[in-house]
Amino acid sequence: MRGNGSFLRNPRIPFIGVGTASLLLISVDPYLRSTITGRDGDLYLPRPPLNKAITGFGIGRVVRSKNKNFNEGDIVINPFSPVAEYSIVPADFLRKIDPTTDIALPNYLSCLGVPGFTAWVAIEVLGNPKPGSNVFISAAAGGVGMFAGQLAKLKGCRVVGSTGSNDKVQLIKDEFGYDEGFNYHEESDFDVALAKYFPDGIDLYLDNVGGKLLDDVLNHVNKGAHIVISGMISQYNTIPAEREGVKNLMNMVGKDVKMQGFLCGSYLNQFGEFAQQMEKYIKEEKIKPKHKINQGIESFFESFVSLFSSSNLGKVIVQVAT
Amino acid sequence: MRGNGSFLRNPRIPFIGVGTASLLLISVDPYLRSTITGRDGDLYLPRPPLNKAITGFGIGRVVRSKNKNFNEGDIVINPFSPVAEYSIVPADFLRKIDPTTDIALPNYLSCLGVPGFTAWVAIEVLGNPKPGSNVFISAAAGGVGMFAGQLAKLKGCRVVGSTGSNDKVQLIKDEFGYDEGFNYHEESDFDVALAKYFPDGIDLYLDNVGGKLLDDVLNHVNKGAHIVISGMISQYNTIPAEREGVKNLMNMVGKDVKMQGFLCGSYLNQFGEFAQQMEKYIKEEKIKPKHKINQGIESFFESFVSLFSSSNLGKVIVQVAT
CATH class of the missing domain: 3.40.50.720 (NAD(P)-binding Rossmann-like Domain)
Known part of the structure; x- marks a missing residue:
């Protein structure tokens, strides 16, 4: 686990909920491009505010928690993970990954993400x-x-x-x-x-x-x-x-x-049905994922650009820590 | 009733069914434009064959009939009426208009057409x-x-x-x-x-x-x-x-x-439901039609062109005979 925890000291990130999480994996998705256009429109996703890390679908490990539903060591999925090694995150959108699962973590950002x-x-x-x-x-x-x-x-x-x-x-x-x-x-x-x-x-x-x-x-x-x-x-x-x-x-x-x-x-009310069907397919090996996992948070930008150049092979994910 | 019956003598029109009809009213619709482009595509409607009258949604009066379901004097709607004063038409697509109806005939080409x-x-x-x-x-x-x-x-x-x-x-x-x-x-x-x-x-x-x-x-x-x-x-x-x-x-x-x-x-199976609801609306005056009725078969071309010049006011219909 790396990182200097600089986001912990950024006063612009409000402290609402769960505490500190260390980012393990973050998904690199094309939709991010449309959020950083500097104008409204197109995909109508919110623009990331200036001087804050952009966010993506990430998997982290809880380092400290002030929320009773989460404990140190829990592995959590956060659809709004800041692209940062550590961050303080609200509990609202976190989903715990069952520690007994035999599904490899990157799958939660690809076939299950x-x-x-x-x-x-x-x-x-x-x-x-x-x-x-x-x-x-x-x-x-x-x-x-x-x-x-x-x-x-x-x-x-x-x-x-x-x-x-x-x-x-x-x-x-x-x-x-x-x-x-x-x-x-x-x-x-x-x-x-x-x-x-x-x-x-x-x-x-x-x-x-x-x-x-x-x-x-x-x-x-x-x-x-x-x-x-x-x-x-x-x-x-x-x-x-x-x-x-x-x-x-x-x-x-x-x-x-x-x-x-x-x-x-817009279809989040069907996410449960999706997850159930997809987990079954994965266990039965009827759906096969393919991941391109780049190492280190510093590879995020290059990983992002690769989405637009046909140079990636598989779902692009950045591994920030293990 | 006018016309010299020239279409009666055209050997290229096959004699299948009902006999001869005199055209009273014919609808002038924009979709005809796409059938006469000289190429396939767009609306994917059949192109009219060369040297035959184009067809439209028309209302005619039966002059002679060899089909037992139709008699001289019947007023019929034909979705494939040749733009011709008289024509020999098959019975397959004809629909009789109830002679006791108090709905004015042009409505069958507009709100009911x-x-x-x-x-x-x-x-x-x-x-x-x-x-x-x-x-x-x-x-x-x-x-x-x-x-x-x-x-x-x-x-x-x-x-x-x-x-x-x-x-x-x-x-x-x-x-x-x-x-x-x-x-x-x-x-x-x-x-x-x-x-x-x-x-x-x-x-x-x-x-x-x-x-x-x-x-x-x-x-x-x-x-x-x-x-x-x-x-x-x-x-x-x-x-x-x-x-x-x-x-x-x-x-x-x-x-x-x-x-x-x-x-x-593609929705013809719902035509009955439509006709029932629309006739009710017309009788209750909840739906009001507006017709631009041009006189004489010779006005057909000008009527057609008017669809593309904003010069028409109301549904364009040509009255061929009364």
């Missing part, structure tokens, strides 16, 4: 594809895509993913069970690629990237298709005025298409 | 806004918009419409009960207009126009808003590559927005 829950809401709650449906998933090797694809396979669908490197294409086919995959840098005429991989059209598209790919998908949707949008990573580094406009929306009329954006936070 | 049914599906089936919801309707004085606004008012919503002339703004407020309306030619900064007319944001948008207005609406939607798309008249005269791209789709994620395109033909 935000990406897994997002994938579950997209596939189980919103998309809910029938067996045999043609499902397309972009950013298919990313935190959300990897679990969404596996969940869709468990529902008996034919699943194709797009991703940013040949290694990732191999990964989604070999480890996550995707039927097909393509590298969007190499097969960059999406219209041709989609015609090739979806000769029978697309019934469900889980959009994680937005922009041109979404536009082209709209030319390959089947009657009654469903497009579920969990994010648009290709657009996070642009201001709205410079974004790629989507021109094929009229197909939504002729094909009776439903398109639905969502934040997984 | 395609536009009314489209409005009903949009508001009653898909949008289903709660009382007090903020509802925005574009092309608000058009065939669909005029009934959609009235249906939303009957559900207790606050309804604002955009339309293409000051006369139409007056019409939707005075005759259709819209709370507010604006002329998009005059208030052409839609962002400013929407902020003015929707200080509390938009809960339901019935999109009949697409393009820039849809893009700007996405900046004014509330959490959980619903966008129902019945058509995109602003885009019908352009090819997809030249269309206005919609750039603000990412707001759908942050605001949990659902967007849904539809063709009313």
